[in-house]
Amino acid sequence: MFAEAAYFTRKPDWVAGLVRVGSLDFWRGVNPHLNITHHPFTRPIQSYPVGEPDLEQALEQICVEGYLHIPPAISTEICQALALGVTRIIEVGLHPIYLSLYDEYWQVLRNLSAVMEPVLGKDYLALGDFWCWCISPETAPSGWGPHRDYQFKANTTRGDGRPMLVTAWLPFTDTDPLNGCMYLIPQNRDPFIPNQLEKTGFRNPQDIRALPARAGSIMAWNQYIQHWGGHSSKWAKCPRIATGVYLQSADVDPYVNKPVRFDRELSFEHRLGFTASNILNYHMYHNYPQPVLRMCFEQIQALPNFVPLVPPALRTLMADYLDELEDVRECPPADPVRE
Ligand SMILES: [Fe+2]
Numbered sequence: 001m002f003a004e005a006a007y008f009t010r011k012p013d014w015v016a017g018l019v020r021v022g023s024l025d026f027w028r029g030v031n032p033h034l035n036i037t038h039h040p041f042t043r044p045i046q047s048y049p050v051g052e053p054d055l056e057q058a059l060e061q062i063c064v065e066g067y068l069h070i071p072p073a074i075s076t077e078i079c080q081a082l083a084l085g086v087t088r089i090i091e092v093g094l095h096p097i098y099l100s101l102y103d104e105y106w107q108v109l110r111n112l113s114a115v116m117e118p119v120l121g122k123d124y125l126a127l128g129d130f131w132c133w134c135i136s137p138e139t140a141p142s143g144w145g146p147h148r149d150y151q152f153k154a155n156t157t158r159g160d161g162r163p164m165l166v167t168a169w170l171p172f173t174d175t176d177p178l179n180g181c182m183y184l185i186p187q188n189r190d191p192f193i194p195n196q197l198e199k200t201g202f203r204n205p206q207d208i209r210a211l212p213a214r215a216g217s218i219m220a221w222n223q224y225i226q227h228w229g230g231h232s233s234k235w236a237k238c239p240r241i242a243t244g245v246y247l248q249s250a251d252v253d254p255y256v257n258k259p260v261r262f263d264r265e266l267s268f269e270h271r272l273g274f275t276a277s278n279i280l281n282y283h284m285y286h287n288y289p290q291p292v293l294r295m296c297f298e299q300i301q302a303l304p305n306f307v308p309l310v311p312p313a314l315r316t317l318m319a320d321y322l323d324e325l326e327d328v329r330e331c332p333p334a335d336p337v338r339e
Contacts, residue, residue, distance in 0.1 A: 003140035004095070004286040011093040015291045021094065022299065024268050027101050030092055031085045038267045040103035045262075047114045048073035048218075059118055063161030066187030066225045070115055072216035074108060074170065079215040082108070083172040083241045086134050096132035097278060099243065101271050109245060110262040112168065115218050116247055119162060123250040128258030128274035128303075130245035131282075135180035135232050139239060143180045143229010146200045149221075152255045156223045164249040166220040171242040176212040179236035182219065183210050184227040193224050200226050220247070257305060273302035277309045284313065297321050 001009065008014055020026040024036055050058075050073050058068035082104060086096045099105050109126045116124050129151075135143055149167050156165040175181040189207035192199040202208060210230075213219065221227060232240065248255055258274060260266060276296035279288060288296075297318045300306045310318055 002286045004282070005288045005292070007090060007095040007139070008093070008292050009289060014093055017093060018291055018295045020092075021098070021295060022272065027098070027268075030088050031102065033081055034085050034102040034104050036101060036268055037103055038265045040106045040266055041110060041262045041264070043107070045113060046111050048075070048111050048216075050114045050218075055115065055118065058115060059162075062119060062163065062166075062220065062222070064186075064188060066193075067184060067219065067221035068115070068119070069211060069213065070218040072214045073115070073218055074111075074172075074216035076216060078104060078108060079172040083215070086132060086172070086241045087239075090134060090139060095279070096134045096241070097130070097275050099132045100130055100275060101268065105243070106260065106262075106266060108170065109168070109247065109260075112218060112247070115220075116166075116168070119166065119220070120164065120247060120249045121251060123262075124247055125250055125254070125262070126260040127246040127248060127254060127256055128260060128270075129256055129278065129281075130243060130274070131278060132241075132243045133229070134239050134241050135229060136236060136239035137232055137234055141180075142231040143182070143240070146226055146228040148197060148200065148224055148226055150197055150223045152223065154255065156255070163222040164252050165223060165255055166247050167223075167244050168247050169219040169221070169242060169244045171213050171217055171219075171240065172215055173238050173241045174214050175240045175242065176237075177210060177230055178233045179238060179240040180230040180232040181210060181212045181240065182227055182229055183208055184221065184225050185209070187222070187225055190224075190226060192226075197224060202226075257309065258303065267302075269299075269302040272299045273306065276300040277303065277306070280310055280314055284311065293317065294321055298325070 011017060027036055050070055054070050058070055062068040082099060085099050085102060089096055089098050133143060157163050169182060185202050185207055186209055187193050191203045276299035280296050303309060
């Protein structure tokens with residue numbers, strides 16, 4: 001079984017345990033040091049401080065090489081809180097992606113404004129497209145293989161090279177080659193940019209750039225950059241715990257209908273819908289077991305206009321399941337699926 005799917009199946013009673021995923025009280029109990037409210041953005045923005053030279057380099061580098069890398073800016077305290085959150089989620093037999101149920105996860109994204117506003121513009125927004133990783137020999141032994149995010153065929157860069165959409169990649173623990181840090185090919189060394197984006201590879205191994213990064217660093221890249229996570233080693237000092245999430249400019253329509261605006265509420269059910277849509281999106285790579293898919297089919301319904309968010313290959317399965325669910329609902333007195 002793929003490591004990403006195996007997070008769900010580690011406990012003997014894992015199928016029955018999936019019912020916990022929909023319970024807000026359960027998640028509060030898993031990580032009492034983190035918060036879940038419907039309004040994660042009521043506190044004033046506490047933008048992480050970034051030095052002027054680092055910011056200047058970042059703005060030039062993302063135009064020239066397609067990515068930026070800011071030294072640790074996110075507070076140590078919040079990195080440790082989120083890394084602990086992931087550890088506890090795994091301990092209860094669930095996937096690190098559920099870190100996104102907590103307010104602090106979203107507050108971090110909003111507080112990247114010192115870096116992201118100069119790149120994306122004022123009032124940038126997040127998209128409910130994200131993932132969380134815990135790379136270690138015991139959990140998932142390596143990061144994802146070489147790929148370009150290149151999910152949206154629309155233009156995602158401006159004339160001056162600034163992206164309108166980035167993948168923000170944020171490590172909450174220190175990452176280095178021993179625990180599977182990120183690698184990429186700078187876009188000006190990539191032989192397939194701009195005309196052969198369906199291909200991956202490189203001209204010269206020396207073009208590969210390793211991106212070891214301390215906890216709290218801020219990385220981001222455009223849609224075209226080839227990148228991947230390395231394989232972990234038994235000599236790794238700690239797991240590589242990190243998240244990747246789309247952030248985009250406010251002056252273009254959301255690239256996917258899952259916008260998160262930092263001046264609006266974001267309910268628990270909505271966040272759960274996001275996790276469901278992301279798990280379904282990556283099913284073709286990770287092969288999640290049927291009970292997990294069924295859970296996601298239920299939870300994704302919290303998102304408005306959710307059907308287009310389900311990969312076409314899964315829509316028949318979802319339609320069959322939702323019909324079945326409807327039958328169950330019509331059968332009083334109890335709803336054994338939803339209880
Ligand atoms: Fe990626």
